[in-house]
Amino acid sequence: MKYLPTLVIATLVGFLARLYMLRRDYRQYPSYPQGWAIHLFLGFIGGAIGAIIVPAILEGDFSAVSFLLLAASQFREVRNVERETLSSMEATEMVKRGTAYIEGIARVFEARNYLAIWVALSAAVASELLADIGWWRMAAGVLVGAVLAAVLVRLMQGDLIGDIASVELSEIKFEGALVVIEGTVMMNVGLPESRRVYEERALAASVRPKGPNAKATLANLGQMQAIAHDVSSMIGVYMDVGEQEFIPMVRRDPATGSLRVLMVPSERDEDAFLAAIRRVPVLEGAVRKPLTSYAGKMID
Amino acid sequence: MDKIILAVVALDQTRVGGGAPIFYARDQEELEELAVLISRIFGAAVHDLHNDVYIIVKH
Structure with a gap:
């Protein structure tokens, strides 16, 4: 079994690449440990597929290659599974993720499996090209795979809100029952008691886009909902089930394209609030x- | 349509009418209390129409 070193090292590198891409952060998604087990196993399968393709080609076994490519296409299913899971959990979220965010997460999870396949493939190619140097080829495979994984992860990193917009605190004003932030009417808070909570605890910010591209991006409803969801999951919300008047709000000022974010956080910390908005993907x-x-x- | 007026709470009988359940209050205090109670039952938001009329809206 002359391909064994290549198979082992490439599969391992692909698996480790998937592990490297799994991050545990405030989103707690994929959930730990079951969600991790699922994705690590899928990463292992991806790594194995990427690893086996190279020996299959070298042996001229193209039917095996076709089958492997067919198997790789099964990872499309990952996106559906992720979407279904997140959509069915949506009803239990105090502040909804929104379909756009769910779609984004599902896409990322599908893509990461393909990245694991690429990494395993590159490690296998390196290992086979350097077959003459004996066991050192395994080290070469690891090195190539690690470099590719690092590059791919960097390339796949999207912007954060802080990259495309400037975020500043804004003053909250009341016009009768209307909550107004820099001229944008956010909502009608009917109860005087709720208005008191807003006066004491609420925080508001303006997200000013840097340029027309950012303005168009921020105008997306899914992006606005994602800001509301992520900020509340990072700093917490002051609300109970059914207290709709305290739900975080994101509204758009049509004149400037700026977003206004209004929420009642569980702890009133202005810096944390701004940092949370800047860190929303x-x-x-x-x-x-x-x-x-x-x-x-022409317009610009 | 996802927003529904569940109830209307008002002071002045001549200012409201129509399909949604209407609750009349004797004074401002009762008006607010009724609005709170009804909104908590439905898990809905209270909106002030600035004319001593509150509407309870499910969003």
Whole structure:
């Protein structure tokens, strides 16, 4: 079994690449430990597929290659599974993720399996190309795989809100029952008691886009909902089930394209609030680039 | 349609009418209390129409 070192090392590298791409952060998604077990196993399968393709080609066994590519296409199913899981959990979220965010997460999880396959493939190719140097080929495979994994992870990293917009605190004003932030009416808070809670505890911010591309991206409803969800999952919300008047709000000022974020956090910390908004990811599905169009350039 | 008026709470009988259940209050205090109680039952939000009329809206 002359391909054994290649198979072992490439599968392992692909698996480790998937592990490296799994991050445990405030989102707690994939959930730990069951969600991790699922994704690590899928990463292992991906790594094995990437690893086996190279010996199969070298042996001229193209039917095996076709089958492996067919198997790789099964990872599409990952996206559906993720979407279904997150959608069915949506009803239990105090502040909804929104379909755009769910779609984004599902896409990332599908893509990461393909990345694991690429990494395993590159490690296998390196290991086979350097078959002459004996066991050192395994080290070469690891090195190539690690470099590719690092590069791919960096390339796959999307922007954060802080990259495309400036975020500043804003003053909360009341006009009768209306909560107004820098001229944008956020909502009608009917009860005087609720208004008192807003006066004492609420925080508001303006998200000002840097340029027309950012403005178009921020105008996406899914992006607005993602901000509301992520900020509340990072700093917590002051609300109970059914207390709709304290639900975090994101509204858009049509004149400038700025977003206004209003929420009642569980702890009133202005810096944490701003930092949380800046760290919300820009959804891939929300990104618009009007400046690349002819008409968009005319306006700018 | 996802927003529904579940109830209307008002002081002045001449200012409201129509399909949603209407609750009349004797004074401002009772008006607010009724609005709170009804909104908590439905898990809905209270909105002030600025004319001593509150509507309870499910969002």
